[in-house]
Amino acid sequence: MSIERVFAAEYGRAVAVLVRVFGDIDIAEEAVQEAFATAVRKWPETGTPPSPAGWIITTARNAAVDRLRRESARQDKHAQAALLRAEDEPVEEGPVRDDRLRLIFTCCHPALAPAARVALTLRLLGGLATPEIARAFLVPEKTMAQRIVRAKAKIRDAGIPYRVPRDADLPDRLRAVLAVLYLIFTEGHTASSGDALVRDDLCAEAIRLGRVLAELMPDEPEVWGLLALMLLVHSRRDARTTASGDLVLLADQDRSRWDAALVAEGQAIVRRCLGWRRPGPYQIQAAINAVHSDPPTDWGQIVQLYDQLLHFTPTPVVALHRAVAVTEVSGPSAALKIVDELDLPSYHVFHVVRADLLRRLGRTEEAADAYRRAAELTDNATEKAFLRRQRESVELKHPKE
Amino acid sequence: MKNYLLSVYQPDGPTPAPDVLGPIVEALGALNAEMKAAGAWVFDGGLFPPETATVVKVKDGEVGMTDGPYVEGKEHLGGFTIVRAPDLDAALEWGRKLAAATTLPIEVRPFR
Numbered sequence: 001m002s003i004e005r006v007f008a009a010e011y012g013r014a015v016a017v018l019v020r021v022f023g024d025i026d027i028a029e030e031a032v033q034e035a036f037a038t039a040v041r042k043w044p045e046t047g048t049p050p051s052p053a054g055w056i057i058t059t060a061r062n063a064a065v066d067r068l069r070r071e072s073a074r075q076d077k078h079a080q081a082a083l084l085r086a087e088d089e090p091v092e093e094g095p096v097r098d099d100r101l102r103l104i105f106t107c108c109h110p111a112l113a114p115a116a117r118v119a120l121t122l123r124l125l126g127g128l129a130t131p132e133i134a135r136a137f138l139v140p141e142k143t144m145a146q147r148i149v150r151a152k153a154k155i156r157d158a159g160i161p162y163r164v165p166r167d168a169d170l171p172d173r174l175r176a177v178l179a180v181l182y183l184i185f186t187e188g189h190t191a192s193s194g195d196a197l198v199r200d201d202l203c204a205e206a207i208r209l210g211r212v213l214a215e216l217m218p219d220e221p222e223v224w225g226l227l228a229l230m231l232l233v234h235s236r237r238d239a240r241t242t243a244s245g246d247l248v249l250l251a252d253q254d255r256s257r258w259d260a261a262l263v264a265e266g267q268a269i270v271r272r273c274l275g276w277r278r279p280g281p282y283q284i285q286a287a288i289n290a291v292h293s294d295p296p297t298d299w300g301q302i303v304q305l306y307d308q309l310l311h312f313t314p315t316p317v318v319a320l321h322r323a324v325a326v327t328e329v330s331g332p333s334a335a336l337k338i339v340d341e342l343d344l345p346s347y348h349v350f351h352v353v354r355a356d357l358l359r360r361l362g363r364t365e366e367a368a369d370a371y372r373r374a375a376e377l378t379d380n381a382t383e384k385a386f387l388r389r390q391r392e393s394v395e396l397k398h399p400k401e
Numbered sequence: 402m403k404n405y406l407l408s409v410y411q412p413d414g415p416t417p418a419p420d421v422l423g424p425i426v427e428a429l430g431a432l433n434a435e436m437k438a439a440g441a442w443v444f445d446g447g448l449f450p451p452e453t454a455t456v457v458k459v460k461d462g463e464v465g466m467t468d469g470p471y472v473e474g475k476e477h478l479g480g481f482t483i484v485r486a487p488d489l490d491a492a493l494e495w496g497r498k499l500a501a502a503t504t505l506p507i508e509v510r511p512f513r
Contacts, residue, residue: 111489158511159403161488169490 003039006052011036011127012212014056016099019106019162022064025124025152031064032056038063100125101216102163104209108177109160116151117180123148125212126205136187136202174217178226178282181206181213185230189237203234221276225283228269232289235262247386250292263293281312299328316342320350332360348377352387355394364394402485404443404512405492411479411505413451428502436484441495447480479505483512 011032018028035056049055107120118137122128128136134144154160165173188202210227217223239253248254270290273283288305291298306322319342327335336357344350355370371391375384416422436442451470458465470477482499486492489511496509 109489111493157513159486159488159492161490165490 003036003043003048006039006048006056007036007127008208010053010056012100012103012125012209013053013098014060015124015127016103017057018060018064019103019124020099021061022068023162025155027064027067028060029124031060031067034063035060098216100212104177104213105164105173106155106160106162108173108180109155110173110176111158111160112151112154113147114180114183116147117176118183119144119148120151121180121209122184122205125209128205136199174220174222177213178222181209182226182230182282184209185233189233200237203230203237206230207234221273221278222280222282224269225273225280225286228266228273228286229282229289231262231269232266232286232293235259235266235293241382245382246389247382255295258293266290267293279308279312281309284309284312297328299325303329316344317347317349320344320347320353324353327357327360332357336361346377348374348383350374351377355390359394364397367394402487403492405484405486405489405495406508406510406512407482407484407492407496407499408508408510409479409481409499409503409505410476410508411503412476413474416450425503429499432498432502433482435498436482436495441484441486441491443483443485445480445482448478451477 014032014035015025015028018031019025022028022031038059039052039056043049103124104121107124108117112120115137119133122133122136123130130145130148131141133148134141137144139147164170185203185206188199188204188206207227207230210223210230214223214227235258236250236253238259239255239257240248242248266286267290270283270286273279273286284305288302288309291301291305302325303322306318306325310318310322320339323335323338323342326338336354339350339354339357342350351370351374355367355374358364358367358370368391371387371394375387375391378384378387417425433442433445454470456467456469456471458467482495484492484495486495489509492509492511496507500507
């Protein structure tokens with residue numbers, strides 16, 4: 001196994017173990033990075049050890065202990081305290097849970113700002129470097145570095161606990177964790193700005209973390225629902241754009257370019273979720289995507305699923321997506337009636353949907369206006385180009401067709 | 402164990418009528434008793450309105466005083482409670498109870 005693969009697979013686990021042992025995120029991170037640096041030097045000569053993860057954790061642990069000994073010799077009280085904990089490692093109390101799970105809940109604590117939760121999760125569990133995270137979220141590197149430093153300081157100074165919350169608090173806290181993973185995924189799926197439509201590495205990272213979470217919390221249907229949702233959406237990544245990078249709508253996609261393995265995995269999870277009969281918003285969205293992955297789309301079923309989703313998340317955005325499905329079942333004028341009652345003036349998708357309905361109804365001038373408004377509201381270059389072409393195509397047509 | 406300051410922020414203006422204030426005072430009393438029973442209570446106190454505040458400053462060895470609070474705003478610090486808690490989650494749980502009792506926003510902050 002290459003060091004890169006070991007890094008991607010084991011970085012988060014190693015940091016999580018070291019945080020538990022030393023009770024300090026910075027010490028854990030530095031020690032794990034040092035261990036990987038040592039691996040880069042040694043493994044080419046000695047060969048990859050039989051248990052790369054074990055090697056990394058042991059090496060990192062020794063590096064941290066060495067460092068703390070050096071620092072405690074300089075009368076550093078903080079380091080002495082941490083060393084004490086390292087030598088007197090407490091036995092695992094209560095049900096044994098994976099260290100990564102505790103670290104995910106720590107990173108996604110509601111006392112941290114949402115942007116900091118995302119950054120910390122990517123950094124500590126995904127092993128992404130600060131400049132990479134800054135690039136992915138289009139903020140200056142300095143801003144991202146400050147965000148991470150401040151979040152780590154708050155965890156330490158305010159005493160944010162390193163543990164999975166009690167059962168009573170779990171649903172609320174799990175929601176925050178799932179929201180962070182989905183945010184990482186959606187940022188990768190449709191970058192809020194920039195030239196490329198998809199940032200594959202972010203999607204892949206969100207899915208990898210989703211798999212970790214599902215492995216750690218196998219009895220939570222919503223965790224599986226989110227994983228299935230991400231797999232099904234990601235399966236269509238290659239078909240979403242043309243060779244020249246233009247956007248292709250779901251109905252026009254070349255299905256042979258969908259990733260069949262991801263579709264099959266996602267659909268199997270959705271079927272398993274149905275058996276649990278504990279529906280939630282991620283499971284329902286996964287089910288909607290499962291229906292879409294099984295053409296021809298059963299639009300009646302999609303409308304029903306959106307009715308269920310509205311029950312959980314009664315937001316205008318969900319109502320808007322439901323209206324798109326209503327178009328296929330009851331026609332564009334029924335859908336437009338729903339859309340025109342929604343208050344989403346600054347959401348570009350609202351104008352895209354409205355434009356499409358107006359176009360279908362032959363109201364081309366209004367459709368062109370709506371496409372123009374939509375294009376103004378997105379910063380993604382690929383989407384902008386797509387919307388401009390749509391506008392031009394309705395403007396070319398005779399106003400009354 | 403850490404100490405946390407739970408600050409009560411209240412809007413400027415007159416004291417609420419007794420029928421509004423009565424249940425709040427009662428709920429606060431019950432919460433303080435609960436904190437003491439749990440060993441979490443360190444100290445608590447309510448403050449007179451911000452008009453009663455005086456700010457003292459020393460500049461070039463000269464002591465200056467100004468009437469009124471240091472920060473003028475639409476809300477002011479109305480009172481506070483100090484609790485001992487093992488971690489932020491435990492402190493936030495007291496904060497949640499204090500917010501429910503006072504019907505006001507509570508800032509939870511660790512002591513250094």
